[in-house]
Amino acid sequence: MSMFPGVSLTALQQSLLFAHDVVARKQYDPVLLPLPQDLSGEQDSVKIVQLVKSKEPLGATVKRDEHTGAIVVARIMKGGCADRSGLIHEGDELREVNGIPMENKSLDEIIPIMAQSQGAITFKVIPGNKVEMETIKPKMFVRSLFDYNPNEDAEIPCKEAGLTFTKGDILQILSQDDTSWWQAKHCSVLNARAGLIPSRQFQESRRFSLKRPPALPPAQALRNCRSSSLRRSFRLSSRRRKTRRPTCGGQWSKHNDAVEVATYEEVVPYHRPPWAWPRLVLLVGPSGVGINELKKKLVLSDPQRYDVTVPHTTRPKKAHESDGVEYTFIPKYLFLTELVNNKFVEYGEYGGHFYGTSLAAVRSVLARNKVCLLDVQPQTVIHLRTPEFKPFVVYVKPPPLEHLRTTRRKAKLQSWRDEMGQMKTFLEEDFQEMVESAKAMEAMYGYLFDKVIVNDDLAESFLELQATLRKLETEEQWIPAAWMISRNIQ
Numbered sequence: 001m002s003m004f005p006g007v008s009l010t011a012l013q014q015s016l017l018f019a020h021d022v023v024a025r026k027q028y029d030p031v032l033l034p035l036p037q038d039l040s041g042e043q044d045s046v047k048i049v050q051l052v053k054s055k056e057p058l059g060a061t062v063k064r065d066e067h068t069g070a071i072v073v074a075r076i077m078k079g080g081c082a083d084r085s086g087l088i089h090e091g092d093e094l095r096e097v098n099g100i101p102m103e104n105k106s107l108d109e110i111i112p113i114m115a116q117s118q119g120a121i122t123f124k125v126i127p128g129n130k131v132e133m134e135t136i137k138p139k140m141f142v143r144s145l146f147d148y149n150p151n152e153d154a155e156i157p158c159k160e161a162g163l164t165f166t167k168g169d170i171l172q173i174l175s176q177d178d179t180s181w182w183q184a185k186h187c188s189v190l191n192a193r194a195g196l197i198p199s200r201q202f203q204e205s206r207r208f209s210l211k212r213p214p215a216l217p218p219a220q221a222l223r224n225c226r227s228s229s230l231r232r233s234f235r236l237s238s239r240r241r242k243t244r245r246p247t248c249g250g251q252w253s254k255h256n257d258a259v260e261v262a263t264y265e266e267v268v269p270y271h272r273p274p275w276a277w278p279r280l281v282l283l284v285g286p287s288g289v290g291i292n293e294l295k296k297k298l299v300l301s302d303p304q305r306y307d308v309t310v311p312h313t314t315r316p317k318k319a320h321e322s323d324g325v326e327y328t329f330i331p332k333y334l335f336l337t338e339l340v341n342n343k344f345v346e347y348g349e350y351g352g353h354f355y356g357t358s359l360a361a362v363r364s365v366l367a368r369n370k371v372c373l374l375d376v377q378p379q380t381v382i383h384l385r386t387p388e389f390k391p392f393v394v395y396v397k398p399p400p401l402e403h404l405r406t407t408r409r410k411a412k413l414q415s416w417r418d419e420m421g422q423m424k425t426f427l428e429e430d431f432q433e434m435v436e437s438a439k440a441m442e443a444m445y446g447y448l449f450d451k452v453i454v455n456d457d458l459a460e461s462f463l464e465l466q467a468t469l470r471k472l473e474t475e476e477q478w479i480p481a482a483w484m485i486s487r488n489i490q
């Protein structure tokens with residue numbers, strides 16, 4: 001029959017309209033099952049919940065209540081199917097799933113029933129009386145300071161619900177309701193699903209039972225100052241290199257050197273406002289890895305943008321030197337006064353003279369709106385992590401031994417000289433020591449590094465460093481929230 005009176009349709013038009021009507025009448029949404037009839041004997045509070053579930057996980061975990069033995073919803077993953085439905089809540093008791101009674105079923109039997117269900121899935125639940133409380137700031141982000149793989153974690157309640165992450169990943173914390181297991185998602189992944197991660201408290205409390213970082217090699221593996229060299233920072237602006245080194249130290253900060261248990265650090269996005277100093281760039285790495293070379297290249301590439309500090313020394317000025325150029329020359333009593341007043345980032349002593357990098361020298365570079373490149377021992381990084389400096393830490397890592405042997409064949413260890421004042425070439429033991437020292441640094445201080453550059457090919461490393469530092473000026477970064485909240489600028 002024609003839909004339009006007075007208009008006659010061809011057979012083809014009629015069959016088209018017929019086909020349309022058939023298609024239009026069809027129900028494409030998943031059909032919810034009829035509700036079970038046998039509800040009369042149940043408690044008043046019983047609730048029948050029907051969800052339509054696609055291939056994505058339900059986004060809920062269950063557990064057995066220790067006291068009642070009932071199967072209850074342990075967790076609802078934020079943004080998951082169950083959460084979006086708003087019908088199932090943590091603490092709800094599960095009586096049936098798709099008509100299958102949960103009573104006397106083990107968790108191992110229940111989980112596949114829920115996981116394998118697709119389309120309409122019916123739950124018979126007794127609502128729990130858990131009052132939902134928003135215990136977390138609306139948007140909280142953390143930087144993970146350790147690697148985590150739920151498949152290797154025997155304590156996670158549900159491995160499938162776990163979130164894998166690596167050191168340095170930025171995670172958005174969605175729920176801290178459970179004291180042991182937080183819910184989080186990767187903030188760099190679009191539409192990422194929430195997963196379980198160990199809470200800070202839980203991770204800290206079990207840190208001894210978890211796989212520990214590799215045992216630290218003997219203390220000398222971490223020495224960053226060679227027994228016959230001067231620290232890079234103290235000799236950078238010196239035209240003539242030193243042949244002996246001072247002992248290294250730094251005591252300006254009130255903080256101690258204790259390494260915190262590295263779990264998560266709350267972070268916030270940061271874009272340098274026009275009135276703020278550039279972030280201090282700290283370069284860390286084992287001796288001989290190439291930090292001095294990279295620093296020099298950067299300063300040469302753009303002297304308006306990058307600069308280094310002028311070290312202080314108590315040794316007498318030489319004829320060719322100018323105060324404030326190679327060194328800032330100060331009398332010993334003044335150096336020691338500054339030292340006890342924590343005015344030095346690092347300092348050392350050689351041949352009865354003191355050398356050091358002062359906080360004032362760092363500030364002087366930053367105040368000229370230049371990026372200050374400072375190489376420090378890794379433990380000094382902890383002291384420099386302040387709202388004032390907002391340091392960005394670049395770890396320069398040696399390539400594997402075989403690459404060191406080939407790339408450094410002609411290189412000279414600048415910080416070492418023989419009796420004749422000649423720089424020496426790298427020996428096999430220098431490479432070994434560099435690699436050992438790097439391993440120790442990573443194990444102990446790796447959580448402090450914002451960027452790792454493997455200095456294999458020097459030209460490539462330089463370009464990578466340059467690109468990284470440019471991004472600091474142009475792109476938003478994550479910095480510790482404490483740096484933005486604290487007003488306690490030293």
Ligand SMILES: Nc1ncnc2c1ncn2[C@@H]1O[C@H](COP(=O)(O)OP(=O)(O)OP(=O)(O)O)[C@@H](O)[C@H]1O
Pocket residue numbers: 224229231232285286287288289290291292293294407408411412413414415455456457458459461
């Ligand atoms: N990727 C590289 N390939 C080849 N040679 C390199 C590379 N990086 C650095 N070098 C060379 O290795 C030597 C040591 O480099 P540099 O002085 O920069 O190291 P450093 O880390 O500052 O050492 P130190 O802590 O002893 O001062 C130099 O001769 C440098 O030119």
